[in-house]
Amino acid sequence: MKPQLKVSLKPYNTLSLDVKADYFVRIHNINDLHLARNFCQMNDCPWLLIGGGSNLVLTQDFEGLVMVMAMDKVFWPSNITVPKMSDKFALSAEAGYEWDRLVEETIQKGASGLENLSLIPGQVGAAPIQNIGAYGVELAHCLTSVDVFDFKTGQTFQLTTTECKLGYRDSIFKTHPHWIVTQVNLTLNFEHEPQVGYGIIADTIASISGQSITDPSPQQIRDAVIHIRRTKLPDPKYIPNVGSFFKNPVVTSEQVESLTQIWPGLVSYPVALIPVAKTSKTHSSYYKLAAGWLIDKLGWKGFREGGVGVHEHQALVLVCSGSAKGKDVLDLALRIQADVKANFGVKLEIEPRLFDSRGEFTYNLD
Numbered sequence: 001m002k003p004q005l006k007v008s009l010k011p012y013n014t015l016s017l018d019v020k021a022d023y024f025v026r027i028h029n030i031n032d033l034h035l036a037r038n039f040c041q042m043n044d045c046p047w048l049l050i051g052g053g054s055n056l057v058l059t060q061d062f063e064g065l066v067m068v069m070a071m072d073k074v075f076w077p078s079n080i081t082v083p084k085m086s087d088k089f090a091l092s093a094e095a096g097y098e099w100d101r102l103v104e105e106t107i108q109k110g111a112s113g114l115e116n117l118s119l120i121p122g123q124v125g126a127a128p129i130q131n132i133g134a135y136g137v138e139l140a141h142c143l144t145s146v147d148v149f150d151f152k153t154g155q156t157f158q159l160t161t162t163e164c165k166l167g168y169r170d171s172i173f174k175t176h177p178h179w180i181v182t183q184v185n186l187t188l189n190f191e192h193e194p195q196v197g198y199g200i201i202a203d204t205i206a207s208i209s210g211q212s213i214t215d216p217s218p219q220q221i222r223d224a225v226i227h228i229r230r231t232k233l234p235d236p237k238y239i240p241n242v243g244s245f246f247k248n249p250v251v252t253s254e255q256v257e258s259l260t261q262i263w264p265g266l267v268s269y270p271v272a273l274i275p276v277a278k279t280s281k282t283h284s285s286y287y288k289l290a291a292g293w294l295i296d297k298l299g300w301k302g303f304r305e306g307g308v309g310v311h312e313h314q315a316l317v318l319v320c321s322g323s324a325k326g327k328d329v330l331d332l333a334l335r336i337q338a339d340v341k342a343n344f345g346v347k348l349e350i351e352p353r354l355f356d357s358r359g360e361f362t363y364n365l366d
């Protein structure tokens with residue numbers, strides 16, 4: 001393996017941050033991972049794996065090996081031409097396959113399950129890392145297992161969905177960053193159960209087709225999701241961004257009640273009960289607050305300063321210009337965090353992963 005030297009990572013992150021990697025390689029197979037691991041051990045240098053670069057912030061030149069995942073085979077089921085032989089559809093895709101291309105192809109082959117997750121940027125291998133989710137569906141709904149390469153030991157193994165410990169924008173991979181996903185195994189359906197609980201999807205399908213449709217096809221749902229996303233979210237090709245910059249905070253029903261008295265119209269949704277033991281509190285129910293609503297309410301939507309800002313159609317999305325630095329984006333995030341904390345008493349957690357010259361770090365109010 002002969003890494004390239006001093007490579008700009010601007011094309012490899014959707015914030016277009018122009019930092020350099022001391023060493024740079026593409027990973028085409030498991031053997032490349034072994035070679036990269038040997039390289040890092042021999043040179044005693046840190047490493048960073050990038051997929052599509054749509055959920056990370058690079059704040060400094062990286063003093064180590066940056067690997068870009070390029071394993072991109074898909075293994076379609078053999079019964080694909082006779083779909084009705086089974087109502088399930090099992091397929092596997094290597095980590096470097098483009099996520100949305102996979103979604104599109106599964107729908108073309110008559111399978112459902114991924115349509116609500118249309119147009120999420122990035123690669124298949126990153127999907128389990130934060131259990132990607134949109135419009136009421138998460139990867140967890142159709143994940144069977146994940147193939148892993150352990151960068152510490154060089155061993156390969158498989159994790160079941162349960163072992164992946166998937167949660168809201170969370171998984172075991174966040175606490176095991178040395179586990180590299182090499183392949184994702186999914187089970188989809190030929191029997192379609194539309195998930196259009198997000199009101200806007202049903203309304204959009206109706207407005208695209210000119211009539212109300214009770215049983216929309218996966219393709220109709222995909223078209224609606226793509227339409228909504230293109231209207232509301234900035235395309236990183238033209239406006240650098242990493243999607244939602246903050247997770248939706250989870251609070252108790254008591255907090256929702258008291259906040260609503262001060263902030264009528266507060267947007268919240270019930271979430272599954274968090275085990276009391278985990279919080280050592282006795283609240284009976286929890287609610288997810290729409291972080292975008294909180295930020296918007298404080299007047300940040302459309303804000304611009306220097307090369308960074310808040311998208312004018314979606315307050316959860318921070319945007320930047322070609323000249324901005326990762327630190328500028330993070331400083332804006334910190335100001336927004338502080339403002340939300342001061343006004344709502346709620347801490348917003350940063351969603352994308354943050355990297356400096358040697359590896360991952362956290363950047364928060366406290």
Ligand code: FAD
Binds near residue numbers: 053133134
């Ligand atoms: P990267 O940004 O390359 O990597 C993210 C993290 O995962 C890094 O820590 C990286 O080291 C690690 N990683 C990447 N690949 C692997 C691997 N194979 N094995 C182990 N670790 C790995 N997210 C959602 O959940 N829902 C959305 O609706 C959504 N919409 C978005 C819209 C826009 C416009 C943008 C820009 C982003 C959006 N995102 C959304 C965030 C992002 O697209 C997803 O988190 C996506 O899964 C990231 O994939 P990636 O390949 O770009 O990962």
Ligand code: NAP
Binds near residue numbers: 197198200233244245
């Ligand atoms: P939206 O539809 O305007 O909704 C605002 C917020 O309210 C969302 O955060 C969503 O939570 C929540 N919500 C709306 N309807 C809900 C319902 N019926 N039940 C439970 N929660 C509900 O959001 P948006 O910004 O246009 O995004 C649409 C979807 O794409 C969301 O699911 C969002 O998470 C996803 N998305 C994610 C990213 C990212 O980078 N992570 C970027 C863009 C869009 P949830 O976020 O929990 O769904």
